[in-house]
Amino acid sequence: MKKLTGPKLLVGDACSCPDLEYVTRFRATDPVVALVRGAQRYLVVPNLELGRATRAARRCRVLTPAQLGVPLGQQRLIREWAVALLRRERVETVTVSPTFPLEVARGLERARVRLLVHDTLFPARAVKTEREIRQLRQSQRAAVGAMRAVIGAIRESRPRRDRTLIWRGKPLTSERMHLEIRRVLLDANCSAPMTIVAGGRQGADPHEAGHGPLRANEPIVIDIFPKHNGHGYWGDITRTVVKGVPAPPLRAMYRAVRKAQEEALRTVRPGVSSAGIHRRVVECFSEHGFETGEADGTMYGFFHGTGHGVGLDIHEAPNVGRARTRLRAGHVITIEPGLYYPEIGGVRIEDTVVVTKDGCRLLGRCSKRLVV
Numbered sequence: 001m002k003k004l005t006g007p008k009l010l011v012g013d014a015c016s017c018p019d020l021e022y023v024t025r026f027r028a029t030d031p032v033v034a035l036v037r038g039a040q041r042y043l044v045v046p047n048l049e050l051g052r053a054t055r056a057a058r059r060c061r062v063l064t065p066a067q068l069g070v071p072l073g074q075q076r077l078i079r080e081w082a083v084a085l086l087r088r089e090r091v092e093t094v095t096v097s098p099t100f101p102l103e104v105a106r107g108l109e110r111a112r113v114r115l116l117v118h119d120t121l122f123p124a125r126a127v128k129t130e131r132e133i134r135q136l137r138q139s140q141r142a143a144v145g146a147m148r149a150v151i152g153a154i155r156e157s158r159p160r161r162d163r164t165l166i167w168r169g170k171p172l173t174s175e176r177m178h179l180e181i182r183r184v185l186l187d188a189n190c191s192a193p194m195t196i197v198a199g200g201r202q203g204a205d206p207h208e209a210g211h212g213p214l215r216a217n218e219p220i221v222i223d224i225f226p227k228h229n230g231h232g233y234w235g236d237i238t239r240t241v242v243k244g245v246p247a248p249p250l251r252a253m254y255r256a257v258r259k260a261q262e263e264a265l266r267t268v269r270p271g272v273s274s275a276g277i278h279r280r281v282v283e284c285f286s287e288h289g290f291e292t293g294e295a296d297g298t299m300y301g302f303f304h305g306t307g308h309g310v311g312l313d314i315h316e317a318p319n320v321g322r323a324r325t326r327l328r329a330g331h332v333i334t335i336e337p338g339l340y341y342p343e344i345g346g347v348r349i350e351d352t353v354v355v356t357k358d359g360c361r362l363l364g365r366c367s368k369r370l371v372v
Contacts, residue, residue, distance in 0.1 A: 009035055017097075031078050032049070035086070040061075079103060079106075092113060096115055096118075127331060133330075137364065139233050142228070147224055148367075150177050154372055155243070165243060196208065200218040217246065218242065233310075236334050240257075241370060253341070264307075268327065273326060307320035307350075310334060328355065
């Protein structure tokens with residue numbers, strides 16, 4: 001990838017623009033502006049954030065709109081912050097991300113600033129430092145704790161005659177488990193705005209959150225991906241469990257998914273192509289007789305990537321799929337093969353690992369037993 005050497009402009013908050021937090025270490029709750037120009041970094045914040053930003057921002061010159069000469073009547077307009085900063089620094093061309101705010105972009109163009117768009121402004125984000133790995137491990141362990149709580153509830157539950165599971169005197173539902181996940185994560189100072197607890201045929205849709213009663217003898221896909229409220233790094237883990245007796249086709253699916261994940265994890269090491277890892281997973285499923293296709297507008301089999309990078313975004317570089325990315329020590333990725341058939345449901349197993357100099361290391365450990 002060609003190294004970007006020109007000025008880079010960032011606009012947003014900690015949620016909408018993780019690059020901003022990566023560069024400045026400042027967790028902006030409201031939109032701010034940052035300019036990276038070689039070793040120089042500028043951060044423009046509202047007056048009420050000046051003290052916090054001055055303390056928290058890393059190697060940045062912190063400014064306010066007033067200090068940039070933005071007129072009082074325009075000090076609520078982020079585009080005017082950006083225009084004033086670039087004029088002050090005599091910058092005529094900047095590189096921005098594809099998600100750069102349109103309204104700010106139009107304001108810059110009216111001010112005769114040339115905008116270049118690049119998919120990846122800071123490629124170094126993909127290779128984590130030891131500090132970042134510790135933070136990712138903390139989030140992953142929180143995810144594991146929540147996973148154990150959900151699996152424990154399913155294990156404690158008892159089925160009715162209609163196979164509906166009962167836990168602590170009430171029906172065990174996806175909604176109850178979503179709440180349980182959030183309760184456990186809160187104790188670890190993490191939040192998860194979205195989680196997946198999808199039972200039965202709902203699990204055949206990989207991103208179905210799940211709703212309604214959970215039942216015995218059916219697969220339950222549990223996907224937990226929390227963000228730490230303090231440092232902003234994510235964790236990600238998925239397990240599939242059954243309370244009761246899984247049918248033979250479901251057992252075969254689970255064996256194939258677990259084997260595919262084991263094969264992929266053994267393959268992970270520096271220098272290996274992520275496309276090669278994905279290809280091995282596809283081959284493994286084929287060897288076990290599980291094909292991928294489409295019927296009546298619905299996909300079946302294995303139809304997503306093998307994994308993705310994890311950091312200040314839940315999905316970031318490197319992609320572990322068809323893209324030919326060479327893994328490097330310090331990459332933090334998920335390995336999450338899955339099989340999905342509408343008449344049965346889904347099976348997915350996911351772990352987050354850090355690539356080491358000779359392989360990979362799990363950031364959190366959790367049982368992979370199908371029957372609980």
